[in-house]
Amino acid sequence: MTLFVDVRHKLGSFEIEARFETHGQLTALFGPSGSGKTSLVNMIGGLLKPTSGRIEANGQVFVDTKKHIFVPKYRRRIGYVFQDARLFPHLTVIQNLRYGRWFTPSAERYADLDQIVELLGIGHLMERRPTALSGGEKQRVAIGRALAASPRLLLMDEPLASLDEARKAEILPYIERLRDELKIPVVYVSHSIAEVARLASDIVVLDKGKVAATGPTADIMLRTELLSLEDQAEGGAVIDMQVVEKDARFDIGVLRSAAGEMRVPGLHAAVGDHVRLRVRARDVMLALEKPNRISGLNVLSGRVVSMERMQGAHVDAIVDCGGEMLVARITRLSAETLSIRPGIQVFAIVKSVSLDGSAAGFVRPRVET
């Protein structure tokens, strides 16, 4: 799917001027609160009319202010999952799920309600009223309701933001499944690096109403300077890897990619699964010689390709390990003492305990198109 957005909009003193194009399966609109993410997604969904600009998806024009085109939201067939589930309180779960289906022209109904219900695990809730559901259940039903209308595109505006960590962990796998199994293009709004790193295939970084960067997740995540100061501690590389071995005795999973092998504790995936691992920059150490007899289980060899000066004493070094990129955050002092600079060979050391296997996202193997 191709989504093209080029809009300008004024909201009081706040101005949005955003232009991006994405072909991703799940495109994340990422940025701090107040960066205009929700306004943008509202414009795509037809809930907000931009002052000027153009929005089109797969060649279909939804907004073109020059040609005076504005397709109303009920004719766009763009699904929308809101932060607050917004289920209809006067309808049961099954009635909520069937609501949008009714308005979809029968020729364009592709959604299989049974499959959606199964995928989201909401079969036991059918006759209940929304008031009798937990927060996580409500959000799953809301996702199902949007999907059952056979949308051409699914918008999700911080669907996990109002849930606690346990509920988030409950819903994340379902979003991965709908991304990989239903193949519906998704635009996902979030300010959480963890969610974006785990789910997104592409990222559009927004800052103060403008697009700061856009590109594939792995590329964008390397650019830790794009993150706000409080988020920088969370910044780092994401690497897609395959589970090759599981050691039940030590509860360690072995992952392999072009970068080499990584040992991760508490991994939920099975042997053969493709998972996406997030390696925070601050958890990576650099050594000039291959270290021996250390507790850090993951030692990857690579070459420094660039250095990014960060706030204060830090510098982020991007290390190419067999084609996969890692980011290491070291002090400027270490960089100078060890004369770490672009071009030199290094060993990146990642403590296994700093990797959270339970937070590794599932990904379908990349299909080259």
Place this chain on the structure above:
Amino acid sequence: MAHFDQRRYVRQETRLSLLEWLKLSPDEWIAVRLSIIVASWAMIASLPLGIAVAFLLARGQFWGKSVLNGIVHLPLILPPVVTGYLLLITFGRRGPAGAFLEQCCGIVLSFRWTGAVLACAVMAFPLMVRAIRLSVEAVDQRLEAAAGTLGASPAWVFATVTLPLILPGIIAGMILCFAKAMGEFGATITFVSNIPGETQTLPSAIYTFTQVPGGDAGAMRLTLVSIAIAMVALVASEIMARRVGQRIEL
């Protein structure tokens, strides 16, 4: 034995006379029937406009909104006689609206039961609008936006989301309107007078009884009828509101 029989006879006599006393005369029946018909028509006829005005006041952003609000609520504040008089000079046969209606559609309102409907509807309108407006304001418009993203056009959103959610308010407004219309006196008697069988509603009939010697019994009978109808309406509204509330679980 004879003594006992006589007591029993007297008791039976009393019971019979009480039943006899409670029985409405044909004239009284006509007044009760007319009142119910007038109040029902006032309720039904003002409902569409009531919903529309409630929406305008709850959601609308337009110049003169407070003027509209004032006009709608005016009958609540004005002496009913004033409202009745205004209706008389507007909708009376020589009034501008009345003359027009008679010429174009042959509708005569003054001194007819239809005029009583108009008077009752105007007097009860603010109560109906108020109840519906409150429920419209309570509707979460984000739900309507969600329905729109699911493909429902504005008309469908109204029919499938907004209307079911404001139903308790509509029912409350209808009951209030009916109750007010049953009791309307001042505007009705000023506009359409007090003609038995045509415009004499319950309150007017009670008023008439109190003005004639020996009318106490009739006034009391109609008073009891009024109380009974009011109670039934209140209980019915309570039951309906509860049922709707359960369905929606608000």
